Amino acid sequence: MDELILIQPDDWHLHLRDGDALATTVPAAARCFGRSIVMPNVVPPATTVEQARDYYERILKHRPAGSDWLPLMVLYLTDNTSPEEIRQAKASGLVFGCKYYPAGATTNSDSGVTDLSRMDAVFAAMEEVGMVLQMHGEVTDEDIDIFDREAVFIERHLGHIAERFPNLKIVFEHITTEQGVNFVRASSQNIAATITPQHLLYNRNDMLVGGIRPHLFCLPILKRSRHQQALIDAAVSGEQKFFLGTDSAPHAQDTKETACGCAGCYSHHAALELYAEVFDEAGALDRFEAFASKNGADFYGVEYNTNTVTLRREPWSLPDQVAFAGTQMVPLAAGEVLNWRFIA
Ligand code: NCD
């Protein structure tokens, strides 16, 4: 197979940032995706419907002429989010989910939730109105090893939330472990997961053996190869519970190549092509469309995109750098050769 035609895919987990960054990130998203779930960890975070609407309008100013790519907005949950805000979010037609960040877990998560047990009224409202909960599933307890944060979150929290709110739709975001895959598989239809290209393509050896590679540092952190393999198996299975969410998270080069570098990989220079590589390698190109273009739309309860995209088997080199907000960044798999190329 040398040409792949897919229903236009969507990205169910994306960071566009704000201000000058939008000139790079919005056209990159619109390049091949129909819609993108836009994560709200901007500064200040988008915690209200009004802030989400303002952010939506800033984003749309950068949409290329002729494109109908759509940003699907998300509210950032804090200790102070009210059930009323959830109802307004649902009524707005603009907000497609609410993101749970444990306070301090990742980039710009300082205003995140400090105590999950206080979220009951908010989760109940989300369950009632049918608002998706997007879960950054890691504990932040100091005594828990960073490589165990996801598995411990499942044991201590996620299982209980799923039990207590059986009709709440939860996307376990950017899963990184075998335990994450198993949990999602064993759960009801209301639990699904996004998987990123970096967690499919790399493991912690790629990040750490022979020297530290800061451009592979993202959160949740890359795990050992056994986990990478479990993620590949889940993604290429075509199972409805697993879908594309790049977690493309741009950071300027100098903020990653430093003594205390930021977490996040930028992949929107070649997101679809990077995933195609994984499916090709696994001999599963026939299931790529389910993962990229159908499963997420089914979970969120929206129609598939009506147009198609074409990928061709044609080796090309990824750039070493991408211009970004007056400086530059080093994208995922910088300088490497990919076999699949996005045509239109
Ligand atoms: C993301 C970012 O930079 O906003 N970073 C990351 O490592 N994935 C935040 C997130 O999704 O955790």
Ligand code: ZN
């Ligand atoms: Zn993210």
